[in-house]
Amino acid sequence: MKLWQPNQHLNNGRFIIQKVLGSGGFGVTYSVRERDTYKLFVLKTLNHIQQNKQNFKQLQVKFVNEALRLAKCSHPHIVKVYEVIQEDGLWCMVMEYIDGQDIANYIDINGVLSEQEALLYIDQIGQALEYIHHQGFLHRDIKPSNIILRRGKSEVVLIDFGLAREYTNGQIKSMTNERTDGYAPIEQYKRRGNFGAYTDIYALAATLYTLLTKEVPIPAEYRNRNNTLPPPKQFNSQISDRVNDAIVQGMALEPENRPQSIFDFRELLGLASILSSQDIEEKLISAVGMDYTRLRDLLASGRWKEADEETTRVMLAVVGKENDGCLNEKDIYNFPCRDIRTIDQLWVKYSHGRFGFSVQKRIYQSMRGTKNFYRDFWNNFGEQVGWRKDKKWMYYEDLTFNITAPEAHLPSGIFWFDSWWGRYGWFLLDGVEKRFYYLVARVIKCNI
Structure with missing residues (x-):
């Protein structure tokens, strides 16, 4: 031992x-x-x-x-x-290592969350669940103690995949019946059953129940005998009718009575305006009518360099500068959230989470606490994402345009002057750095 x-x-x-x-x-x-x-x-x-x-x-x-x-x-x-x-x-x-505390401990100290804050965290975990469901498995242990709130940030992280299992919708499968009472749906009390996205939806709804009430819901096995679930609004009158009803539906005993996808549950909560990666292929949303079909098709076929160039083209077109070759800081600061979200989620989806503006933001944030951040950050960041090699900034043509590239390597063309990059590489780095910082700030402001 x-x-x-x-x-x-x-x-x-x-x-x-x-x-x-x-x-x-x-x-x-x-x-x-x-x-x-x-x-x-x-x-x-x-x-x-x-x-x-x-x-x-x-x-x-x-x-x-x-x-x-x-x-x-x-x-x-x-x-x-x-x-x-x-x-x-x-x-x-x-x-x-995540510097922070789990949400269970957080509400023990601070009390129930406001509906706005609770929905922010639930939506982030919902996005994580959408991602893992697309990978073909369930988490099966969503609960407040498995969600960590990063210190000083409104950002949560899902941990503990010890009960995660592969699944196929509509197929009867055998799974261990380990569970956490109060958050586990009725099908997790059996060793064999029909498991699906709705299994995690029950636990996500139950977690939201706790965040808004500081109460652990009645275990599903007990409810199966008594069919009782006090609505969360009974404990917290500030909960809106919409969120109250969504929680109750998300915690329906029978799986077929629950929302069948994370997107469906987010829609019940009023969060569907935040584009779901599950539906991005059907809903290439743009605030200005931009067509993202070609970008989607290039990414889907793994044509990474062409996709990077198309990303630059469409972003310039969104702000009416398709012929100018670059975005300035003001363009980035005012870039439509809907469009930057669509572009990012296309990159995240087809790279399996390896590329995208949100991935670059995450690495940027993870490096903020490192030693000599202000003096050396930009060089260190360039080395981390593969834009620098042997202490020199690389030429655009020498970047790695395939899925083996370092995490957050792409997209990259948008940070540079399109007409100069291929010839001169990373010159005028101050301008590149400023555009990158402004883009990260915009991604954060758009809650991406």
């Missing part, structure tokens, strides 16, 4: 245990510091209970599969897994 202590060295001295962050039914998490970089990470492994079980080897396989599922996800509201390591026969995943 492995129980690690503070200051213990792991992975041939690479990591130093800082403290235990928490322990649940399956896993235990530690904060660790990488010796050479001083960066904090989270190390997760099976807890002592699982280590002592006779089927420990099979549990290790499931644990590694969880890590592989998470490693395939690249989304701003999903915790990032960097790698899997083994320490004295015990598999561990090295994960992003």
